[in-house]
Structure formats: C-alpha cells, structure tokens
Amino acid sequence: MSSPGELKLSGWEVGETRKLPGMDVKKIGKDLYEIFIGPQHPGSGHMRIIVRLDGDVMVEVDPDLGYVHRTMEKLAEGRSFIKVIPLVERMAILDACNITLPYVEAVEKLMDIEPPERAKYLRVLLCEINRIASHLYGMGIFGVFLGHSTMYMWPFGDREVFVELAERLTGARLTHSYPVPGGVRRDVPEGFTDDLRKAVRYMRKRLEEYRKIFLDNPVIRARLEGVGVIPRNLAIELGIVGPNLRASGVEYDVRMVEPYEAYGELDFEVPVFEEGDALARAWVRVEEIKQSLRILEQVADKLDKMPREGFMHDKFWAKAPKLYKDVYSREGRVKLMPLFANLKVPAGKAFARAEAGRGEIVYYVESEGKFTPYRVRVVSPSFRNAIVFKYIAPGHRLMDLPAIYGSIDYFPPEADR
Amino acid sequence: MPPRPSRRRVPPYGFLAAVKGNLGAIAVGLKYFLDPNRFTLHYPREYIRLKPGYRGFIVLNKAKCIMCESCARICPAAAMKMVRFQAPDPRRPGKMKLYKYPVINYQRCIFCGYCVDVCPTEALRHVPAHDVVYYNLEEMDLNLEQFQVEPKSPAEVEGGIPVRYVFDPERGLVKVPEKGQAGGG
Secondary structure (H helix, E strand, O other): OOOOOOOOOOOOOOOOOEEEEEEEEEOOOOOOEEEOOOOOOOOOOOOEEEEEOOOHHHHHHHHEEOOOOOOHHHHHHOHHHHHHHHHHHHHHOOOOOOOHHHHHHHHHHOOOOOOOOOHHHHHHHHHHHHHHHHHHHHHHHHHHHOOOOHHHHHHHHHHHHHHHHHHHHOOOOOOOOOOOOEEEOOOOOOOOHHHHHHHHHHHHHHHHHHHHHHOOOHHHHHOOOOOOOOOOHHHHHHOOOOOOHOOOOOOOOOHHHHHOOOHHHOOOEEEOOOOOOHHHHHHHHHHHHHHHHHHHHHHHHHHHHOOOOOOOOHHHOOOHHHHHHHHHHHEOOOOOOOOHHHOOOOOEEEEEEEEEEEEEEEEEEEEOOOOOOOEEEOOOHHHHOOOHHHHHHHOOOOHHHHHHHHHHHOOOHHHHO | OOOOOEEOOOOOHHHHHHHHHHHHHHHHHHHHHHOOOOOOOOOOEEEOOOOOOOOOOEEEEHHOOOOOOHHHOOOOOOOEEEEEEEEEEEOOOEEEEEEEEEEEEOOOOOOOHHHHHHOOOOOOOOOOOOOOOOOOOOHHHOOOHHHOOOOHHHHOOOEEEEEEEEEOOOOOOEEEOOOOOOOOO
16 A cells, blocks of 8 residues: 555556555556545445446446445334434435425325325425425535536535525424424415525526536536436336436426326426436436426415415314414414324325435335334435446546536435435 | 426537537626625624524423423434422422423434424423534533523624525525614524
8 A cells, every 4th residue: 555645556566455545446457447436425425436447447337335324214113103204304415305205195195184285385395495405416516526616616505595495494404304294394484485486586597607607618518418328228227216317318207297295286397308418417407496496486376375274184283272373373383283292103004205306215104003113115216326327337437437426416325224 | 287298408519609608607707706696604703693483492491381291202312301300299288299391412402393393382492593512412411400591602692793694586695784682583
C-alpha cells in the first residue's frame, strides 16, 4: 500500500492493492484492475461498487448493497401498527409521505376503512411536495457527480422551498409521519394554498433556468447523451421502476395504472421518454416536476373549495370529545384518539403500492388480529433499481460511472431498509 | 381527466443548438452572479421564529394531566416513560395516592408529535424551539420538574435576531426580520 501522494504505476505487481483517492485498486492481471468504490458514501449513501477494469473500460460492475440495513421489516413485527409509520419513513429522506402511504393504505384495507375525500387530497398534496423535493435532491446529487457544482447548489436551495411547505403543513421538515390509518394528522394552515401557488410559480421559472444551465449545456449533453442506455426490453426484464423505467419508453406509473387516493380525479400526464440514456433520465425528472406542479395547483384549488371537514374516518372521529373538535377548528391539528396507541387490526393480508419519487413501493402487511403486525414486507424502488449497475455500466469508461450512478438516482438507505 | 402517458423525446441537438446552449448557460450564470438568490440563515446571530404548528420540544402541563398513560403507550421510540410515586391524596386526608406522570428522554425522542396529538386533555404541547442543546447525555433524560419548564432556544437567549421565511414567486424563499413582540411563536 502507498499513499495517494506517492503513487507510482511502475512496479505494480499483480495481486497488489494500492490506495487511490477515494478507492482501493487491486491489480488482478496485466492491465486488469479491481476497484472498490465506497462503502464510505460514494454519493448518496453508503454502498460499495466493485468495478473490474480493463485499462479504462469497465468489464464487470457489482453493486454491493447492505451497508445501511436496519432490519426494518423485523423491527416492525414488534411494534404496534401506528408505531411502524415513523419507522418506515426513515427509509427515504424527503420522500416520507410517499414511502409511508402504502403501509397506511394496507392497514386501512385490513380495517376496511377508507379516508374521507379531503384527507385523500391532503395526502396527494404532501406526496407531490415530497416527489418534487426528492427529484430536486436527486438532481443536485447528479449535478455534483458530474462536477457541475451550480446544479448541486440550485436544486438543494430550491428544495428548501418545498421542505418549508411540508414543514408548514405537517410541523416537521422531513419526517412528517403525516398519513395515519383513517386520515391525516393536520389540515392546511391559514394562507397555505397561497404560499403553495407562489412556490409553484417560482419553480416553473426555475425549471427553465435549470434547462439552460444544465440540460441544454453542451458539456452536460456530451457527458450524458448515449451513456448508460437501458433498452426497453432490458428495463422490463430487470424489473426496474420509476423514472428510470419511464425514461426507457415504458408507460408505467402506479398513479396511472392503479390510481390511489385522489390521483384518478386529477388531470396530469406521465412523461415517458424513448431514449433510455442518462440524459433521458434527467429529462424525465424535470418533466415530472412540471406535472407535479400541475397537480399541486389543482389540489390547492380543490382544497380551497372544499369545506374544512373530513380529514379523519368517522370510526376515529365520530366519538371525539369537544376538546378534540376545538383543537381542530383552532389549529387545524387532528388529535388522535387514545385507541390509536393500541390499534387492533383484524386478521388478514393486505397489499398496497404507491409511486414514490424513485419508483413503485410495495407493502405487504399481514395481521393476526393482534396489536402488532405479523409481517411487514417492503419492496422499495431503489432496491429494484440497484441491479441496473451490473448490466448497463460494463463497456463504458470508468469516468462514465458517476454519470450513470447519478442518473439512476439510487438511494442506499431506501434499498437496504 | 384521469392521468395519461405522454411520449416525448429529448430535443435534438446540433451545432447551432450547442452554441445557443453555451450562451444560454453563461447568460443564466451571469444573471445569478450579478444578482445572487441567497437566503442563508446566519445562525446564531439570527434564528428562525418557528410557526405555531411546528413540532418542537415538548412541555408537560402537570395540572392538566389525568395520568392516562396514552402518551407513553403511543411513543414509537419509547422516549416517554411514566414516573410513579406515592403522595398524600388531597381528596382523602391521611391517605396516600399513586401518582404517575410522563417524563421524556430526549436521547430517544424523534419529535413525531404522537404524544401531543394523543393527549386527551392537551396537557402536552410543543414549544417553538428545536435547537436546545445539552452538555451531556444524562441531562437529556428529563425528570418531572425539568419536563414542565419551557426550553428556550440558545440563539434567542443570547439575543439573536428572529427571522422568518416568506414565499415569493420570483425568488422562492425570502428571509425577512421578524417584527413584533418576542416570545410569540
């Protein structure tokens, strides 16, 4: 081993490992090198990519997952139903509502209750705020991977607009714990929809500027066009989900194929791109943000027209004492009935899915009629997308790996659960 | 109208588009070089005046507590525990009564706000402070007396300027100094 300062390529024996900045490199044959990138946070979380290089060309790429595994599925078996929500939302930063929503829906299916109309719109509202924030986060990471530090600072700054919106709605910046079985925990505060419309107008303007400085920038086009192409049939075969799938020309979005909450009543498009390369994946995200902004405007109009009632299923609200109703009309805060602490869910199996920022998330919840679930199975979008590294990176030069990694928007804490 | 797919292609790119792209990127960069859009919070010289609904630190109003234990039972992180003690019963002179009140351990608390929302008498409430610091881990495990004291933001105690962020359609978020009386929140 030698330090990065005194690296000499001459006299490098086969089988010897040397340290390069940010990675360990092992010579496994003449002009064949094995590189360990990570697991100390190569980009957006702890994972390791094992790359075998022939000269500068990647011949084998192995994503090595599991460094942030937290046994969430097992932990969920020992907790009462409501306590699983703050647990699973720790999977994805900025995407808390999308990640927890299918779990809540599965529990609602078991209890055979459906949230009222206003609660559905409130859930959609936070889901779309989360989706925009999640895409902006992914684009920021993508930018810094390509060495485009402007594109790192801008989306992270604009993300703050949507984090601030989420904070006003739920009271917490990231870990909202917003949907609960039967409804939601807060109603929109005073003046929220006006702020929302301002944020939407601002973001539309910003997306045009993103296009000028990033997507139409010749340097970025040169680095992304034709890099990391996922052909349509390979995307289907590997079972990847979310924006990566839609960038390969597959029309699949859970919001479209199986509308949940209020998505069936909203007017929006699901952008699908044909190319399947890193550039198309960047475009899909920008177009999706535009559609999410459209949804937010529609939801804001709808919430303004609706009477301020119907945020919790009657099962949990009909017998609520006067104090609860006073708190709601004063602060818009939905008090939880004490029975939430020990929610008894009828025995059965339920399955629910939703479209999170990074793709389809699936929950399977099995209850034995006790206070805790028997089994909670989570299939997260990043877990399904991780396999792409193995199939699309080989053949590219090592310097294309950051572009491919960034474009996939892979998020290890979400994949490892 | 229900959601529907829309097929698109990435805009084509030629020599002219590349020239235009270069100039466009430089123009946008120059615009923000001359007029940067900054909203950095200079903490602790400034601090954010949190909104009323913010899920900050939690305070107990002992007079309202009915000892129902709902908060301790719903806490997902087992941060809230009940303390039990015998004390003279005010209603029955000479008799002792078992009292139990919640205490919180901020080493564990995840600020989900379930305890505040489940409390049937509003004995627990959030205070608009989120940056309280402790000197060591033991201090974070509050006892019943400490749990009733409203924690203050150190920036506020040391005379920082309260600011708030307002939405603006041109600049996103704008930082404005908070006017009006202190301690509102």
